[in-house]
Amino acid sequence: MQDVNYRPKIVAFCCNWCSYAGADLAGSSRLAYPADVKIIRVPCSCRVNPLFILRAFQRGADGVIMAGCHPGDCHYTSGNYFARRRMTLLFSMLDYLGIERERTRVEWISAAEGAKFSKTMNEFAATIAALGENKRLEDLRCKK
Amino acid sequence: MQRIGVFICHCGTNIAATVDVKAVAEALGREPGVVFSTDYQYMCSESGQTLMRDAIREHKLSGVVVCSCSPRMHEATFRKAAEKEGLNPYMVEIANIREQVSWIHKDVAEATEKAIILGRAAIAKVHLNKPLTAGESPVTKRALVIGGGIAGIQTALDIAEAGFEVDIVEKEPTIGGKMAQIDKTFPTLDCAACILTPKMVDVAQNDKIKIFSYSEVESVKGFVGNFKVAIRKKARFVDEDKCTGCGICTEKCPQKKVPNEFNMGLDTRRAIYIPFAQAVPKVATIDANYCTMMKTGKCGVCQKVCGVGAIDYKQQDVIVEREYGAIVAATGFNPMKPTQYDELGYSTCEDVVTSLELERLMNAAGPTAGTLLRPSDKKHPHTVVFVQCVGSRCDAENEKGKPYCSKICCMYTAKHAMLIREKYPDTEVYVFYIDVRTPGKNFDEFYRRAVEQYGVHYVKGQVGKVVEDNGVLKVQASDLLSGEQLHIDADLVVLATAVEPDKSARSIATMLTASMDTNDFFTEAHAKLRPVESPTAGIFLSGVCQGPKDIPETVSQASAAAAKVIGLLAKDKLTCNPCVAESDELLCNGCSSCEKVCPYGAITYADKEFRGPNRTTLIRRVASVNPAVCQGCGACTVACPSGAMDLKGFSNRQIMAEVDAICKM
Amino acid sequence: MSHDKKQAQLDEILAASGVDVRKCMRCGKCTATCPAFDEMEYHPHQFVYMVEKGQIDKLAASPSIWQCLSCFACMERCPRQVEPAKLIEAVRLSVIRAKGANHLKPEEIPALLDADLPQQAITSAFRKYSK
Numbered sequence: 026m027q028d029v030n031y032r033p034k035i036v037a038f039c040c041n042w043c044s045y046a047g048a049d050l051a052g053s054s055r056l057a058y059p060a061d062v063k064i065i066r067v068p069c070s071c072r073v074n075p076l077f078i079l080r081a082f083q084r085g086a087d088g089v090i091m092a093g094c095h096p097g098d099c100h101y102t103s104g105n106y107f108a109r110r111r112m113t114l115l116f117s118m119l120d121y122l123g124i125e126r127e128r129t130r131v132e133w134i135s136a137a138e139g140a141k142f143s144k145t146m147n148e149f150a151a152t153i154a155a156l157g158e159n160k161r162l163e164d165l166r167c168k169k
Numbered sequence: 170m171q172r173i174g175v176f177i178c179h180c181g182t183n184i185a186a187t188v189d190v191k192a193v194a195e196a197l198g199r200e201p202g203v204v205f206s207t208d209y210q211y212m213c214s215e216s217g218q219t220l221m222r223d224a225i226r227e228h229k230l231s232g233v234v235v236c237s238c239s240p241r242m243h244e245a246t247f248r249k250a251a252e253k254e255g256l257n258p259y260m261v262e263i264a265n266i267r268e269q270v271s272w273i274h275k276d277v278a279e280a281t282e283k284a285i286i287l288g289r290a291a292i293a294k295v296h297l298n299k300p301l302t303a304g305e306s307p308v309t310k311r312a313l314v315i316g317g318g319i320a321g322i323q324t325a326l327d328i329a330e331a332g333f334e335v336d337i338v339e340k341e342p343t344i345g346g347k348m349a350q351i352d353k354t355f356p357t358l359d360c361a362a363c364i365l366t367p368k369m370v371d372v373a374q375n376d377k378i379k380i381f382s383y384s385e386v387e388s389v390k391g392f393v394g395n396f397k398v399a400i401r402k403k404a405r406f407v408d409e410d411k412c413t414g415c416g417i418c419t420e421k422c423p424q425k426k427v428p429n430e431f432n433m434g435l436d437t438r439r440a441i442y443i444p445f446a447q448a449v450p451k452v453a454t455i456d457a458n459y460c461t462m463m464k465t466g467k468c469g470v471c472q473k474v475c476g477v478g479a480i481d482y483k484q485q486d487v488i489v490e491r492e493y494g495a496i497v498a499a500t501g502f503n504p505m506k507p508t509q510y511d512e513l514g515y516s517t518c519e520d521v522v523t524s525l526e527l528e529r530l531m532n533a534a535g536p537t538a539g540t541l542l543r544p545s546d547k548k549h550p551h552t553v554v555f556v557q558c559v560g561s562r563c564d565a566e567n568e569k570g571k572p573y574c575s576k577i578c579c580m581y582t583a584k585h586a587m588l589i590r591e592k593y594p595d596t597e598v599y600v601f602y603i604d605v606r607t608p609g610k611n612f613d614e615f616y617r618r619a620v621e622q623y624g625v626h627y628v629k630g631q632v633g634k635v636v637e638d639n640g641v642l643k644v645q646a647s648d649l650l651s652g653e654q655l656h657i658d659a660d661l662v663v664l665a666t667a668v669e670p671d672k673s674a675r676s677i678a679t680m681l682t683a684s685m686d687t688n689d690f691f692t693e694a695h696a697k698l699r700p701v702e703s704p705t706a707g708i709f710l711s712g713v714c715q716g717p718k719d720i721p722e723t724v725s726q727a728s729a730a731a732a733k734v735i736g737l738l739a740k741d742k743l744t745c746n747p748c749v750a751e752s753d754e755l756l757c758n759g760c761s762s763c764e765k766v767c768p769y770g771a772i773t774y775a776d777k778e779f780r781g782p783n784r785t786t787l788i789r790r791v792a793s794v795n796p797a798v799c800q801g802c803g804a805c806t807v808a809c810p811s812g813a814m815d816l817k818g819f820s821n822r823q824i825m826a827e828v829d830a831i832c833k834m
Numbered sequence: 835m836s837h838d839k840k841q842a843q844l845d846e847i848l849a850a851s852g853v854d855v856r857k858c859m860r861c862g863k864c865t866a867t868c869p870a871f872d873e874m875e876y877h878p879h880q881f882v883y884m885v886e887k888g889q890i891d892k893l894a895a896s897p898s899i900w901q902c903l904s905c906f907a908c909m910e911r912c913p914r915q916v917e918p919a920k921l922i923e924a925v926r927l928s929v930i931r932a933k934g935a936n937h938l939k940p941e942e943i944p945a946l947l948d949a950d951l952p953q954q955a956i957t958s959a960f961r962k963y964s965k
Contacts, residue, residue, distance in 0.1 A: 034831070034832055036828060036831055036832070041241075045239075045241070046241060048268065048269060049239045049241060049265075049268045051268075051273065052239070052267065052268025052269060052272040052273055053268060053272065055272055055273065056273065057273045057274065057275070058273060060270075060274050060276075060279045060280065060282070060283040063283070063286060063287065063290070063831040064265070064269055065290070065824065065827050065828065065831070066240065067803070067819060067824065068748070068801050068802055068803055068816070068819055069802040069803055069804070071766075071802055071803055071804040071807060072802065072803030072804075072806065072807065072816060072819060072824075073807070074806065074807045074821065074824075075807070076821075076825075077821075077824055077825065077828055080825050080828050080829070081828045081831075081832060084828060084829055084832035084833065085832045085833075086828075086831075086832050100704065100802075101704070101768055101800060101802035101804070102684045102692075102704055102768040103766075103768050103804075104768070104802045104803075104804050107766055107804050107807070107808070111807060143273075167829075167833075512867065512911060558861065558913075562859060562861075562913065562914075563913040563914065564857060564913065564914040564915040564916075566915050567913055567914070567915055569913070570913055603859060603860070603861040603862075629862070630861075630862040630865070630866060631861045631862045631863035631866045632863075632866055633863060633864075633865075633866030633867030633868070633907075633911065634866075634867060645866060645867070646866045647862035647863070647865040647866035647877075647879070649860070649862040649865070649879065652877070654865065654866065654868070654871040654872070654877075
């Protein structure tokens with residue numbers, strides 16, 4: 026039975042050059058998205074180790090989204106291509122583990138796409154809220 | 170344990186209106202390691218910074234968290250303030266509670282809770298922060314310009330003007346590039362040679378500039394400020410220092426049947442040649458593919474006539490090693506050869522020419538001495554048809570052409586049409602266009618003049634086919650506005666072919682580790698804000714190698730690139746970004762995974778001695794990162810299977826600590 | 835025809851031809867190249883534009899669809915891979931299907947053949963008149 030006060034925990038990894046700037050633009054354009062989304066700034070989407078995502082699930086995150094520059098626009102030339110491949114592999118592993126596919130997502134959001142950032146986060150948060158708590162990977166020992 | 174100070178900014182009411190800043194300060198003040206926590210109206214103001222500095226001093230803070238606007242806004246401000254108080258700037262972290270909290274949430278309780286969580290994540294990160302020192306690397310005060318066209322010439326002149334040495338590497342025997350082949354320039358119609366050749370002379374006479382003509386870049390090593398470049402000086406079989414450029418050899422050479430590339434193969438030159446009269450350096454070059462002496466060992470006429478003994482049939486290629494602080498790519502372009510369009514008859518009809526060939530046919534120094542005569546029968550053409558967008562603006566899946574607009578064709582075609590109508594009013598000129606694109610100062614006025622004053626027939630439509638019939642070019646075309654199919658008997662057809670990056674650009678980009686787009690144009694560091702820099706530090710872009718442009722644009726970009734180079738060379742030392750990758754040699758297994766993903770070639774391997782068991786010495790291959798080259802993307806950290814690679818400032822532990830803090834609510 | 839039915843016909847034509855009419859940059863090379871230009875009421879570039887605007891009825895009623903030679907010159911030369919001939923063929927097909935009968939039966943063909951007729955024309959005729 027789901028707790029009525031349930032609020033999903035969503036971790037968003039954003040690359041410094043595109044998506045983090047896109048989040049800033051969403052902010053300065055006052056384009057709201059749920060407070061459940063918390064952003065972690067990384068230099069590039071290729072800095073996101075799949076382990077970080079597993080760690081988030083282990084610590085009780087209900088959804089993890091990674092946002093980077095559009096393919097071809099990476100500040101570091103090719104970082105987002107690496108990220109894309111790594112995430113493809115990770116997602117198939119998560120699938121194998123029985124984590125719903127919808128709990129993870131990769132989006133390419135440029136510094137000019139504040140509206141896309143907000144829209145994506147709204148959609149993602151709604152999806153996660155509908156899926157409910159993620160219990161499969163959560164490590165209960167990590168709970169307070 | 171760190172001693173952390175937390176500062177919550179009100180940002181006037183920007184933050185304080187939706188976030189209960191007092192509650193945030195109080196909650197974060199209870200976090201482990203936090204010894205001081207306060208809020209203030211404007212943290213970025215002078216007094217806000219003083220508040221932070223006082224707290225660092227009084228509470229002996231080892232780390233600072235500022236909950237304020239985006240780090241993209243004021244991270245540098247707060248880091249600088251901390252540095253002034255003797256705290257390492259990289260011990261300061263920002264929690265973004267304006268763009269990510271107060272501006273997008275309305276509910277105060279919700280916003281306050283999120284602000285606290287973001288503050289906790291920043292505190293968790295600061296706990297693991299380590300003081301970082303930006304490294305320094307020296308700068309070689311010399312620049313290399315690859316390509317000696319108008320882009321390279323302008324860049325070199327501007328850099329030399331600032332007092333720095335510049336080398337130009339040009340693969341042809343002379344500098345000047347495509348502009349030297351052009352007759353007149355739009356929209357002023359002044360002659361290209363009259364404005365280019367004085368610049369070429371300036372280059373030759375400037376003692377800061379060294380020209381490596383008939384030379385190519387062989388290899389590039391090093392990184393920003395410290396490039397080591399090998400230049401291959403191709404054997405021209407003439408001693409450059411001795412040759413006076415008198416040209417007697419080029420008159421006496423018996424091999425007369427060499428296609429003259431400067432005139433687009435429309436006439437011939439000798440096997441020993443100077444490309445054109447104003448060449449710089451004005452030195453003869455022997456074309457070994459055609460020279461009788463080279464091929465049969467019998468001739469030697471040039472050697473006999475040369476008064477200064479400059480001819481040396483045994484000359485070899487020479488590799489010159491030079492060091493540079495910055496490199497400018499100015500590799501330029503070529504117009505596409507439209508042989509793939511059978512219907513337009515370029516390969517089969519002599520009188521179907523490209524626009525650059527027409528330039529030579531109209532140039533006073535060209536094969537017809539400036540009189541417009543068609544190549545086949547050397548007769549004056551009375552009907553000329555221009556076809557626009559040949560090979561440009563094709564679908565991405567179309568293998569015959571390029572997807573981009575070549576940008577310069579509309580204007581040079583208007584120029585050609587106008588010049589023909591002016592010189593030969595009895596000639597009818599048709600221009601078949603898809604769109605006429607004339608953005609630029611005085612450009613549209615120029616095109617309108619071609620239509621209104623010179624009576625050039627602009628037809629909206631395309632040419633479907635060109636067939637030669639008894640010396641007449643039968644042109645079948647569409648006129649979309651009248652809905653007719655036109656059949657024109659033309660004497661000359663001119664194709665405005667797509668601009669293509671020079672063939673050498675790809676290999677040069679690889680040597681420079683500079684990125685390219687799918688069309689082989691160099692990519693700029695930022696499409697809008699850094700248009701003359703490559704994403705690779707120390708590599709700059711000048712001219713068409715970055716994208717199609719006309720002469721004024723090329724020159725402005727060339728000067729812009731020079732300004733960037735001067736800014737770099739003016740520094741004695743370069744400060745590097747300290748947030749770079751670092752390899753733990755004890756964990757590294759030498760697998761090369763990191764090296765493969767590094768876009769900058771910053772990772773190298775070396776065999777190192779380690780202490781083994783029982784006083785033995787082990788030699789292991791381990792990775793090391795060159796901090797001056799590493800840009801800190803972190804690709805290697807994830808590729809590393811043994812966890813030896815980590816990124817300073819964004820370490821695995823730091824990011825995990827943030828994840829933990831966010832998930833622990 | 836109702837709006838929905840019309841849309842269904844348009845969708846079918848686009849699907850059958852595989853043509854993306856939005857790719858057209860209106861250069862007119864197809865029309866410049868068309869050997870049947872003089873016979874046609876609507877020319878290849880107009881086909882593309884009219885399909886884009888949804889004017890299928892006008893095209894279907896026009897003799898132009900039968901005057902197209904199916905020589906595919908416009909397809910070969912289109913710089914944007916719009917390929918008008920495929921579109922014309924799809925419109926023809928839609929008309930033939932609506933009529934429920936082939937425009938030409940195989941047994942009628944021998945009578946129409948002459949010795950100079952190139953093989954390609956016969957193949958094209960099959961493509962044009964029967965489905």
